[in-house]
Amino acid sequence: MKAAFQELFCGFMSLLTGMRITLGQFFKPIITVQYPHQTLKMPARFRGHIELVLDPVTGKPICTACKLCERACPSFCILVDGAKLEGQKTKSVTDYKLNFTNCSLCGACVEACPFDAIRFSKEYNVVSFSRDGFSNMDLVKGLEEKQKAWTQERPAPTARDAAPPPDGPAAEPRPAPAPRQEIS
Amino acid sequence: MIAQKEAPSAGPSGEAPQETFVLNLGPQHPAGHGVLRVLMTMDGEWITKAEPVIGYIHRMHEKMGENRTWAKFLPNTSRIDYLSAMHYTHAFVGAVERGAGIEVPPRAEYVRVITSELNRIASHMVWWGALLSDLGGLTPFLYAFDDRELILDLFEGICGARLTYCYYRFGGLCNDVDDDFLRGARAFLKHMPPRLKLYRDLVTNNIILRKRLTGIGLISAEMCRKYGATGPVIRGSGVAYDVRKVEPYSVYPKFDFKIPVYPECDSMARYLVHMDEMEQSLRIIEQALDQIPAGPVMGKVPRVLRLPPGDYCYAVEAARGRFMVRIVSDGKDIPYRVKLRTPSFSNLSLYEEASRGMILTDALAMLGSLDLVIPDIDR
Amino acid sequence: MSFLSIEPIRLLLYLVGIGAFVGANAAYLVLAERKIAGRIQRRPGPNEAGYGGWMQPFADVLKLFVKQIMVPPGADALLYRLAPLMVMAPPLICLVTVPYGETLVARNINVGLLLVFSLGSVNVMALMLGGWASRNKYAVISAARVVSQNVAYEIPMLLVVITLLMITGTMDLNEIVRQQAGGFWHWNILFLKANLLMPVTFVIFFICMLAELNRAPFDMAEAESELVAGAFTEYGGMGFGVFFMAEYSNIVVGCSLATVLFFGGWQSPVPIALLSGPLWGPLWFLLKLYALVFTVMWIRWTFPRTQFYGLLNLSWKILIPISLFTLLLTSVQLKVF
Numbered sequence: 001m002k003a004a005f006q007e008l009f010c011g012f013m014s015l016l017t018g019m020r021i022t023l024g025q026f027f028k029p030i031i032t033v034q035y036p037h038q039t040l041k042m043p044a045r046f047r048g049h050i051e052l053v054l055d056p057v058t059g060k061p062i063c064t065a066c067k068l069c070e071r072a073c074p075s076f077c078i079l080v081d082g083a084k085l086e087g088q089k090t091k092s093v094t095d096y097k098l099n100f101t102n103c104s105l106c107g108a109c110v111e112a113c114p115f116d117a118i119r120f121s122k123e124y125n126v127v128s129f130s131r132d133g134f135s136n137m138d139l140v141k142g143l144e145e146k147q148k149a150w151t152q153e154r155p156a157p158t159a160r161d162a163a164p165p166p167d168g169p170a171a172e173p174r175p176a177p178a179p180r181q182e183i184s
Numbered sequence: 185m186i187a188q189k190e191a192p193s194a195g196p197s198g199e200a201p202q203e204t205f206v207l208n209l210g211p212q213h214p215a216g217h218g219v220l221r222v223l224m225t226m227d228g229e230w231i232t233k234a235e236p237v238i239g240y241i242h243r244m245h246e247k248m249g250e251n252r253t254w255a256k257f258l259p260n261t262s263r264i265d266y267l268s269a270m271h272y273t274h275a276f277v278g279a280v281e282r283g284a285g286i287e288v289p290p291r292a293e294y295v296r297v298i299t300s301e302l303n304r305i306a307s308h309m310v311w312w313g314a315l316l317s318d319l320g321g322l323t324p325f326l327y328a329f330d331d332r333e334l335i336l337d338l339f340e341g342i343c344g345a346r347l348t349y350c351y352y353r354f355g356g357l358c359n360d361v362d363d364d365f366l367r368g369a370r371a372f373l374k375h376m377p378p379r380l381k382l383y384r385d386l387v388t389n390n391i392i393l394r395k396r397l398t399g400i401g402l403i404s405a406e407m408c409r410k411y412g413a414t415g416p417v418i419r420g421s422g423v424a425y426d427v428r429k430v431e432p433y434s435v436y437p438k439f440d441f442k443i444p445v446y447p448e449c450d451s452m453a454r455y456l457v458h459m460d461e462m463e464q465s466l467r468i469i470e471q472a473l474d475q476i477p478a479g480p481v482m483g484k485v486p487r488v489l490r491l492p493p494g495d496y497c498y499a500v501e502a503a504r505g506r507f508m509v510r511i512v513s514d515g516k517d518i519p520y521r522v523k524l525r526t527p528s529f530s531n532l533s534l535y536e537e538a539s540r541g542m543i544l545t546d547a548l549a550m551l552g553s554l555d556l557v558i559p560d561i562d563r
Numbered sequence: 564m565s566f567l568s569i570e571p572i573r574l575l576l577y578l579v580g581i582g583a584f585v586g587a588n589a590a591y592l593v594l595a596e597r598k599i600a601g602r603i604q605r606r607p608g609p610n611e612a613g614y615g616g617w618m619q620p621f622a623d624v625l626k627l628f629v630k631q632i633m634v635p636p637g638a639d640a641l642l643y644r645l646a647p648l649m650v651m652a653p654p655l656i657c658l659v660t661v662p663y664g665e666t667l668v669a670r671n672i673n674v675g676l677l678l679v680f681s682l683g684s685v686n687v688m689a690l691m692l693g694g695w696a697s698r699n700k701y702a703v704i705s706a707a708r709v710v711s712q713n714v715a716y717e718i719p720m721l722l723v724v725i726t727l728l729m730i731t732g733t734m735d736l737n738e739i740v741r742q743q744a745g746g747f748w749h750w751n752i753l754f755l756k757a758n759l760l761m762p763v764t765f766v767i768f769f770i771c772m773l774a775e776l777n778r779a780p781f782d783m784a785e786a787e788s789e790l791v792a793g794a795f796t797e798y799g800g801m802g803f804g805v806f807f808m809a810e811y812s813n814i815v816v817g818c819s820l821a822t823v824l825f826f827g828g829w830q831s832p833v834p835i836a837l838l839s840g841p842l843w844g845p846l847w848f849l850l851k852l853y854a855l856v857f858t859v860m861w862i863r864w865t866f867p868r869t870q871f872y873g874l875l876n877l878s879w880k881i882l883i884p885i886s887l888f889t890l891l892l893t894s895v896q897l898k899v900f
Contacts, residue, residue: 011391047344074256320868
């Protein structure tokens with residue numbers, strides 16, 4: 001009998017404790033981020049879809065179309081094609097297609113690349129009007145904006161600048177690959 | 185509490201008696217389990233037979249293991265049970281390391297333990313929120329996810345992903361943890377105990393929850409052994425079976441932690457095992473953060489990995505129970521067979537026997553307390 | 564302005580007022596519930612439709628209006644269409660006799676309490692008819708559960724009301740409020756001279772009210788996410804909208820009754836002339852009403868659901884004995900003091 005009353009009383013008090021907790025939470029500030037009015041900043045190692053890296057010296061993608069990423073991908077997402085242009089030692093990429101609908105963002109391609117020519121982008125709200133925008137993502141095209149920005153930052157060379165200096169750029173050792181940078 | 189009712193006897197030709205009807209808890213339902221279908225033969229409100237039908241999310245992981253090189257299978261491991269992805273990757277990576285004789289540097293082992301235990305806490309939070317929203321209390325789900333965001337942000341900082349990590353590699357980790365992670369982990373350790381107290385006050389001590397779970401869904405230790413149920417299911421039935429203590433792996437022997445065991449065999453016991461496990465995980469993380477050494481995080485791994493022919497196994501204590509990977513290698517760079525022994529499959533197989541004669545609401549509460557993740561069952 | 568005191572005109576205006584009050588409440592209490600739920604869960608709730616979400620009820624009503632109302636084949640056409648109307652009528656009628664202010668009552672019936680309780684049962688019957696008329700086995704099961712739950716909880720509620728009737732001696736709601744004049748220590752909830760366990764009586768009344776309203780933690784009928792949608796499975800569009808509106812109107816009626824019986828209705832908590840008067844009366848009433856409505860919503864988002872037999876056990880094994888005991892205690896105390 002006494003146990004029943006005790007259980008009743010303790011039970012009732014537990015209900016009041018629960019109510020007190022939720023009332024406390026009622027008066028606390030909200031914790032959700034109201035997207036799209038507010039957005040979050042992606043951390044440095046965030047895995048968005050992959051993108052080609054621009055060489056800051058030449059303004060062209062570092063990628064030499066060696067196809068190591070294509071072989072490393074577990075989901076067979078990547079199709080690379082390249083050609084050797086005149087006066088270049090190595091091939092350069094002409095076509096880099098990513099099938100983002102199959103990509104599992106595992107990072108095997110990024111790790112396999114010996115030149116650090118691809119990296120994860122920070123894009124999380126990818127949008128397209130057609131399926132092609134995802135299943136046939138053109139990474140070379142995606143680099144066009146950055147290439148434009150790169151050419152704008154450097155003034156066009158004049159006739160005097162066109163003559164290569166004695167120890168011209170071709171004799172310089174190729175610069176170390178750019179470290180992975182955070183793009184916010 | 186209503187005792188379980190005896191099932192009505194079958195008719196002369198052996199079919200279900202006339203007064204029963206079949207209720208299909210379809211593959212899509214509001215309860216947060218996943219695509220599980222349960223065919224219930226009901227006598228009014230009582231279940232005479234509850235038959236789980238699985239296979240709606242069978243993705244052929246084991247077959248994929250036979251078609252990819254060892255390293256290419258790593259993304260699959262995270263997706264078998266996406267809520268405790270780190271454990272599953274650990275098992276596969278551990279099996280391959282055992283086979284190839286790869287040494288893992290100690291710092292990598294410590295980081296693996298820290299991330300695994302954080303993942304266990306995150307998985308238990310999802311279980312807690314989902315169980316309570318099954319029972320009708322929709323608020324604790326949000327509170328659990330608020331705390332889980334901290335863990336997910338930590339993981340996003342080290343490997344860039346929030347759910348399917350693919351963080352471990354053969355021989356160590358894909359990249360080292362930075363100071364932000366270590367500081368964030370310590371801050372999380374300070375943040376959690378008051379939150380766990382809030383969970384206790386709001387939910388665990390709540391009389392309505394106690395009435396809903398105590399004495400419901402009795403699963404004896406004998407039934408657990410018969411079906412091979414592990415994890416919180418067997419620990420809630422009084423058997424102290426935890427792979428971290430019984431078959432220690434990684435650096436777990438260096439830590440001092442308890443295995444919560446409750447002898448009552450009911451849903452409340454399983455609930456309490458989960459809640460206590462969260463506290464014990466916090467203890468392990470604290471000790472690991474104190475003991476973590478400096479050093480490299482990647483051991484020596486050959487460029488093209490080939491395992492000597494043979495069978496290799498590795499078992500871990502995942503959030504749901506014992507997860508074991510068995511790989512059979514025939515000397516090539518592609519496995520011959522990858523067998524995944526998942527805990528949810530065994531935990532679900534006892535449902536048919538345990539739910540006989542239960543009333544429908546209790547059977548669903550028991551299903552929630554078993555902590556099932558359906559992709560884990562179907563692989 | 565004397566034509567306003569002609570009885571039919573006055574009654575008509577009151578009815579229009581009550582209709583508007585019920586409609587506005589039904590619309591905005593839904594929004595209030597969602598915002599309260601949001602804030603308890605540390606999120607904002609609806610805030611896109613209009614500033615702070617104030618236009619959300621319009622968006623919801625528009626959505627419900629444009630949905631096609633299909634009568635399921637084989638369903639009883641008359642009862643299926645009648646059920647939402649039967650559910651919506653009782654709250655409107657009950658509010659006719661609830662006193663919002665000293666003179667602000669549509670029709671002060673001298674058995675007002677009896678009227679309210681007799682109409683409460685119609686609500687149950689309407690739900691049962693709606694469930695049965697849908698010709699859907701889940702709806703029938705759910706309707707049967709609702710009936711059994713409501714019958715179980717009417718008994719302790721009526722026992723509590725009888726206790727109060729012994730104290731107040733009248734069923735006239737305005738008279739009950741007038742008896743609680745003088746400050747909050749005169750309110751019935753603190754009337755310990757007549758009944759030492761008066762707060763317990765209020766708690767029993769509140770729990771029974773939650774069960775009668777089918778609100779969490781007793782919402783087996785509507786939130787039975789284990790099966791389908793319960794008694795409202797076959798109702799779509801505005802049919803479902805009317806059931807929903809009726810639920811919130813019933814909450815308003817239940818809380819108004821609790822305010823009038825226990826918290827002094829339109830009486831001010833402090834008996835100074837500054838805070839009492841013809842305009843203050845409705846203000847106090849609405850404040851107390853919405854405090855109780857907030858509590859009802861607060862409870863819903865805090866607790867899980869009880870099991871069905873747990874619910875019935877609570878009523879038959881716990882609430883009825885306690886309310887019988889308080890009844891006896893009150894009668895003894897009234898006799899002695």
